[in-house]
Structure formats: C-alpha cells, structure tokens
Amino acid sequence: xxxxxxxxxxxxxxxxxxxxxxxxxxxxxxxxxxxxxxxxxxxxxxxxxxxxxxxxxxxxxxxxxxxxxxxxxxxxxxxxxxxxxxxxxxxxxxxxxxxxxxxxxxxxxxxxxxxxxxxxxxxxxxxxxxxxxxxxxxxxxxxxxxxxxxxxxxxxxxxxxxxxxxxxxxxxxxxxxxxxxxxxxxxxxxxxxxxxxxxxxxxxxxxxxxxxxxxxxxxxxxx
Amino acid sequence: xxxxxxxxxxxxxxxxxxxxxxxxxxxxxxxxxxxxxxxxxxxxxxxxxxxxxxxxxxxxxxxxxxxxxxxxxxxxxxxxxxxxxxxxxxxxxxxxxxxxxxxxxxxxxxxxxxxxxxxxxxxxxxxxxxxxxxxxxxxxxxxxxxxxxxxxxxxxxxxxxxxxxxxxxxxxxxxxxxxxxxxxxxxxxxxxxxxxxxxxxxxxxxxxxxxxxx
Numbered sequence: 001x002x003x004x005x006x007x008x009x010x011x012x013x014x015x016x017x018x019x020x021x022x023x024x025x026x027x028x029x030x031x032x033x034x035x036x037x038x039x040x041x042x043x044x045x046x047x048x049x050x051x052x053x054x055x056x057x058x059x060x061x062x063x064x065x066x067x068x069x070x071x072x073x074x075x076x077x078x079x080x081x082x083x084x085x086x087x088x089x090x091x092x093x094x095x096x097x098x099x100x101x102x103x104x105x106x107x108x109x110x111x112x113x114x115x116x117x118x119x120x121x122x123x124x125x126x127x128x129x130x131x132x133x134x135x136x137x138x139x140x141x142x143x144x145x146x147x148x149x150x151x152x153x154x155x156x157x158x159x160x161x162x163x164x165x166x167x168x169x170x171x172x173x174x175x176x177x178x179x180x181x182x183x184x185x186x187x188x189x190x191x192x193x194x195x196x197x198x199x200x201x202x203x204x205x206x207x208x209x210x211x212x213x214x215x216x217x218x219x220x221x222x223x
Numbered sequence: 224x225x226x227x228x229x230x231x232x233x234x235x236x237x238x239x240x241x242x243x244x245x246x247x248x249x250x251x252x253x254x255x256x257x258x259x260x261x262x263x264x265x266x267x268x269x270x271x272x273x274x275x276x277x278x279x280x281x282x283x284x285x286x287x288x289x290x291x292x293x294x295x296x297x298x299x300x301x302x303x304x305x306x307x308x309x310x311x312x313x314x315x316x317x318x319x320x321x322x323x324x325x326x327x328x329x330x331x332x333x334x335x336x337x338x339x340x341x342x343x344x345x346x347x348x349x350x351x352x353x354x355x356x357x358x359x360x361x362x363x364x365x366x367x368x369x370x371x372x373x374x375x376x377x378x379x380x381x382x383x384x385x386x387x388x389x390x391x392x393x394x395x396x397x398x399x400x401x402x403x404x405x406x407x408x409x410x411x412x413x414x415x416x417x418x419x420x421x422x423x424x425x426x427x428x429x430x431x432x433x434x435x436x437x
Contacts, residue, residue: 066375066421067414068382070393075414078406156285163287167386174290187297195286195294202285 010189013180020176021197027090027172028159031097035158036151038102043109057106064103069161072096077168093165101158108154112147113139145216152209159201173197227403233412239395240416246391247378249313254320254377261325263354266332276325283322289383291315296387312384320377327369331362368431375421375428382417392416 010017045057064072073096080087087095116139124134166175173194181190265276283291296311335358343353363370385394392413400409 062422062425063414063418066379066425067417068379068393070382070385071396071410071413071417074393074397074400075406075410078400079410082406160285160287163289164383166289174287174293177290178293181293181297187293188301191290191294191298194290195282198286198290199281202281206285 006186006189009180009184009186010193013176013190013193016176016179017173017193017197020171020173020194023171024159024162024173024197025201027094027165027170028097028155028162031094031101031162032155032158034094034098035101035105035154038098039105039109042102042106043113046106046110047113061103061106064100065107069096069100070164070167072100073164073168089165089168089170093162093168093170097158097161097165100161101154104154104157105151108147108150109143111150112143115146116142148216149209149213152205152212156202156205156209159205160198163198227399229408232399232403232409235395235399236392236409236412236416239390239392240420242389243378243381243391244420246309246312246316246381246384246389247374250316250320250377250381251374253313253317254324257317257321258324258328261321262328262332265325265329280322280326283319284326288315288319288380289386291319292383292387308384308388308390311387312381312389316377316380316384319380320373323373323376324370327366327373328359328362330369331364331366332358334365335361365435368428368435371424371428371431375424378421378424379417 042057042061045053046061048054073093076096076099077089077092080092120138120142121134124138129137162172163174165172166178169175177190177194179190180193181187261276261279264272265280267273267276292311292315295315296306296308299306299311299314339357339361340353343357348356381391382393385391385397388394396409396413400406403409
C-alpha cells in the first residue's frame with residue numbers, strides 16, 4: 001500500500017477535498033450557532049426555580065447526553081419524513097448537530113454561571129439590583145470568561161461529529177475521502193488526506209482556545 | 224414478509240445490545256492497557272518520547288472516530304492483514320480510547336504536587352516504583368470522574384461500528400427499521416437502551432465530581 005501511495009491521485013481529487021473542507025467548516029459553524037441558541041434556552045430553563053421549566057430542560061439534556069448522536073441522527077432522518085417533514089439531508093444534519101451539541105453547551109454555560117461565587121450574588125442583591133441587572137452586570141460577564149475555552153472545546157467535538165453527516169450523504173470532508181477510497185480503491189490516500197484536514201481544523205480551534213484563555217485571563221482552564 | 228410484533232423488536236434489540244456491552248468492555252480494557260503505555264511515554268522526561276505520545280493523542284482526538292474506523296477497516300487489508308468487522312471495531316475503539324484515557328490520566332499526574340515525586344525519590348524508590356506505588360494510584364483516584372465520563376462516551380461511540388458492519392444495537396435497529404418502517408418506535412427503543420446503559424454512569428460521574436469538588 002505505502003510503496004505505491006499516490007500523491008497524484010490526491011492532487012487530482014484536491015478540488016473535491018477543498019469543497020468538502022469548506023462544507024464541513026460552514027455546516028459546523030451553522031450547527032454551532034444553532035447549538036448556542038439551543039444551549040442558552042435550555043440553560044435558562046434549567047436555572048429556573050419553577051419545576052415546569054426546569055424538569056423538561058433537565059430531561060432533554062440527560063436524554064441527549066446519554067444516547068449516541070448516530071441514533072439521534074437516524075431518529076430524525078427516518079422519523080421526520082413520517083411526520084410529513086421532507087427536508088434536505090443537509091438541513092436534517094445541521095438540525096441533529098445543533099440539537100445534540102445544544103445539550104452539551106447548556107451544561108457548559110450552567111457550569112460557568114454556577115462557578116461564580118455565591119457572595120457575588122449576595123453582594124448584588126445587597127446593592128439593590130434586580131434579577132436582570134444582576135445577570136447582565138455581574139454574573140454573565142464573569143461566566144462568559146470561563147465558558148469560552150470549553151465552548152471552543154465543544155466546537156472541536158462538533159467538527160468531528162459532523163463526519164457522521166457523510167452517512168446521510170452530505171458532501172462534506174469525510175464523504176470526499178470515501179469517494180476517493182471507493183472510486184479508485186485507494187482508502188489510504190482518501191482517509192489520510194481527510195485526517196490531515198481534520199487535524200488542521202483541530203489544531204486551529206485548539207490554538208484559538210489556548211489564545212482565548214490567555215486573553216481572558218483564565219489560563220490553565222480545562223479545554 | 225415477516226411480521227414484527229413489539230416484543231420481537233424489543234427482543235432483537237436486547238440481543239444486539241449484548242454486543243454493544245461486550246464491545247464497550249473490550250475497548251475499555253484494551254484502551255486502558257494501551258493508554259497506560261501512551262501515558263508512560265507522555266510523562267517521560269525524554270523530549271522525543273513526549274512528542275511522539277502527544278502526536279498520537281492529537282491524531283486520535285483531532286480526527287473523527289468514523290474516519291479512524293474506516294482507516295482500520297479499509298486500510299489494514301491493504302497492508303495484507305485480514306480484517307473483519309469485529310476486529311476493526313475492537314482495534315479502532317481501543318486506539319481511540321487509549322488516546323483519551325492517556326490524556327485524562329496525564330492531567331491527573333500533572334495535578335500531583337512535585338513533592339510526591341521528591342518524597343518517593345528520597346525513600347530510594349526508582350522511577351517505575353514511584354509511578355506504581357505513589358503517582359499512578361493518586362492520579363487514577365483524582366481522575367475517576369472524567370474516566371467514568373469517558374466510558375459513557377465510549378459506549379455511545381460503539382454505535383459507529385455499525386457503519387463498518389459490526390452487528391451491534393444500531394446496525395440491528397437499521398435492519399428492523401427497514402423491515403417495519405417504524406423509525407420512531409425502533410430508534411426510540413435504541414435510544415432508551417443506550418440511556419439505560421449510560422445514564423447511571425453519568426449520574427455516578429456527576430456524584431464523583433461533586434465529591435471531588437468538596
């Protein structure tokens with residue numbers, strides 16, 4: 001295999017890999033934005049005192065975190081058409097990734113908010129702030145700092161998870177590798193090339209996480 | 224055409240779940256053994272040993288597991304090795320787990336105060352004895368929560384081996400779904416079985432975390 005490793009074939013397929021990489025990047029970015037929205041809503045519900053908000057959010061988070069993304073993806077991919085929603089694969093994929101990652105994002109944000117010492121809350125209550133003021137001026141700015149590095153960690157997970165969309169025939173990076181592997185019967189060339197691209201994204205996001213924790217003064221935080 | 228009753232579906236899924244459990248256990252044990260070796264290289268004083276181990280960890284943490292499984296299943300036969308779905312699944316998940324476990328335990332080793340090593344040295348222990356008697360037991364103890372957390376991730380990851388043809392829970396459910404056209408029932412049950420396996424472990428990990436924070 002390795003003695004006739006064909007760089008020429010890789011070069012020939014490079015435009016396809018390029019498109020795959022671009023698709024992986026933007027669909028991950030969209031899913032991440034979706035996950036942030038889902039996560040913020042879930043977290044807000046989860047931090048309410050009222051049982052009727054807290055319980056469903058908690059149930060959703062626990063259910064998503066204890067089941068595989070692949071099962072969730074199939075659930076939506078095969079299930080939605082039965083309900084009459086015939087959506088393009090790409091949309092189903094982004095939906096599944098957003099709904100899945102949202103549960104993890106919710107827990108990251110919650111951990112950030114709960115990491116603020118109790119005394120801060122008491123101090124802001126004592127100085128006569130309302131709940132909204134307390135959140136906006138005291139809690140969230142500090143929580144924001146500690147959540148950025150783990151959120152970037154979740155972005156790394158999301159990029160890797162997006163490989164699963166190749167299974168519902170979304171033309172992203174892993175799909176490009178599969179095409180080369182099956183068209184030319186060159187699995188090494190196909191999969192080593194996409195490994196290199198994924199590592200590029202991984203090191204990029206990891207570098208960003210390290211930089212952000214340095215800027216925000218939370219160096220040493222777990223990413 | 225064969226008719227599936229609800230209990231046929233449940234029974235078939237539960238039978239398939241045995242393979243999910245077995246694969247998770249095999250990958251966890253294999254991953255722990257290989258992970259120990261990687262950890263050993265990762266915390267060695269030699270610069271190159273550290274770099275190689277870091278590269279290994281980045282390779283498996285930085286790429287999708289699906290791609291790693293494809294590499295095992297389609298790549299290894301090109302080296303002349305006979306590979307079947309279950310060998311590719313166990314090997315792929317073992318390497319995957321080893322990288323994560325090595326990194327988790329390394330954080331435990333790093334968290335120990337320098338004095339622990341010094342104390343070991345002053346008692347006349349050599350490097351391996353220090354590791355075995357002083358450093359690793361403590362490193363394992365303080366990383367128990369993330370280790371259990373990773374086990375949950377590993378159990379969920381076994382779902383991906385369905386793609387390379389390993390007959391576990393998700394692959395069986397695909398077959399049943401193709402026969403019954405009842406995706407909500409079939410995948411809902413699959414999710415429920417995974418939930419029953421994983422949720423107690425996530426709760427356990429959460430409890431360990433809380434105990435450690437105290």
